[in-house]
Amino acid sequence: MAVTDEIRDALGAPELQGLWAAAREALSSSKPTFRLELPDDATRTAVGELYGRPMWGEGTRISVSKLDEALQNRFGVGLSQVVEALHGSVAVAEPAAESSDELLPVLDEHGLAGASWAVPWLRWMRQYGRIGEAELTGITHAGARVLTAMSLTEPPRSWTSRAALAGRIGFPHSLDDGTALSRVVLKAAALAQGVESPGNERDRRALWERCGVAPDAVSATVLTWALPVAGDDAWSAGVRARTELGLPAHLTHLDLDAAPSRLVADGAAIAVCEHPRLLEAAVQEGLRHPVICLSGMPSTAARELLERLTADGAVLHVHADFDWPGIAAALTAQRHGAIPWRMSADDYRTALDRAAQDRTDLPNLIGAPVPTPWDPQLADLMSNTARAIEEEQTLHPLLEDLRNGL
Structure with a gap:
């Protein structure tokens, strides 16, 4: 049996069709996450078993990298291969020319241009980061300086407070909750860690700590x-x-x-x-x-x-x-x-x-x-x-x- 037929047999259940359609759209537009509707218990069960966590409610947000990792671990194939087998080839959007010409060299100055999360992060900043065009270069520089001081790939051995970390770039309050810099840095951290972007205070705190940053220097x-x-x-x-x-x-x-x-x-x-x-x-x-x-x-x-x-x-x-x-x-x-x-x-x-x-x-x-x-x-x-x-x-x-x- 061809690999394509094996994928269809293993992953072609009707309950998963919505997942593959939404994943195909996310891959074609280079989105790091996508919203998935969960209309019934059968869909919630099937998606939860595949993704590796229980599903509740009528919808959830799926991380493309985490879904790819789950498929690699369980079936030995990546998300692109699965989607191609079930829905045909995926036309992946090319990086915007301005990202390659202007922002990647900024990351390269800080030794981050080759990171797996770098290009998806730059695309996200342009599309969803709510950053003005005139501010992109500056906030990329500032974000890169913060990110180089964080433990993005290895478990931390020490922790720096957010205020101290912000102070290193000369803006003591720039990483406070709700600021543009904290938003884009946490997005990069989520991509680097392969987790979903934090949606509440508890998740933001956990992601900071996971990367070697204490939300403050006095509460822990x-x-x-x-x-x-x-x-x-x-x-x-x-x-x-x-x-x-x-x-x-x-x-x-x-x-x-x-x-x-x-x-x-x-x-x-x-x-x-x-x-x-x-x-x-x-x-x-x-x-x-x-x-x-x-x-x-x-x-x-x-x-x-x-x-x-x-x-x-x-x-x-x-x-x-x-x-x-x-x-x-x-x-x-x-x-x-x-x-x-x-x-x-x-x-x-x-x-x-x-x-x-x-x-x-x-x-x-x-x-x-x-x-x-x-x-x-x-x-x-x-x-x-x-x-x-x-x-x-x-x-x-x-x-x-x-x-x-x-």
Whole structure:
């Protein structure tokens, strides 16, 4: 059977015809996204299964690059090949001459002209960016300067606030929500990341953070206790003073920006937990073992602190809930250098036995399983047992470790 016939058999369902027609139009006009109507449940189901996310309501916006990636992953063919097999060849619009002549050299000055998202971004700016012709060159320059400072292809290791990033190009408020520059920069970031353009405040914040930009320098915090800061500067003295007062410290990106380049001595052992209850108990008992609390999924401030401590040579030990969000939080901390601590299958089994002995009610384990690469048996055991164990229920052995030193 010819490849074209195989594509028609696999993807020619009536429920998908609207998708292919809209995708063909988007390809022919070089649009990065398109609006798709979802008239019934059958269409929503078929499109959702293909695209990789549930579909709701009567319509949705589809990313051309994401649809192409889904097809490549599942069927080994790209969107253009599918559309050609189902609807005939696609006449793709050529880039506007002015984009090639005027704006690509602007991006080339910043080393961005060869990026896969560059030409679609320039087309989008002309067609949908609401940028006046006289302003295009200037905003392309400004956008390129911002984009070169962002993590567009690799996960970020540090975060810069929007205000600080805008300040680098001399306009402190130019990346505030609603500005033309923030709009075009976020569009480029969405294209580079292969995600849909953000449509609300939450999605905009997530995209900024995904690219190494904190929406501000003060709202994201990380809760710490007894950090063994090694400097003799005023910042380090301030952290030590809070410890002497029996007070934890909430650190923001602004705090971390003001901190000395080196925070702790090589080999410092630091506990990382998910819930504030463990840190609170350590404070109440007067345990001076350093603790960092993630408070759920690590904030950008927490991730930056973990990254800096690991670079200093600290040894981080992370513990979290035995549930899927807790495993995800531990995985994130592990990517920043932390070692799982009392997070093995045996530790989970011991906690289950203790709960049964104490007649403690355990919540059901819900959500999609998350792998536990440090101990693959843990994820299997959690899935089979289907019970979650909160960090607070393992408090005693964790505190004992803090008393004795990790």
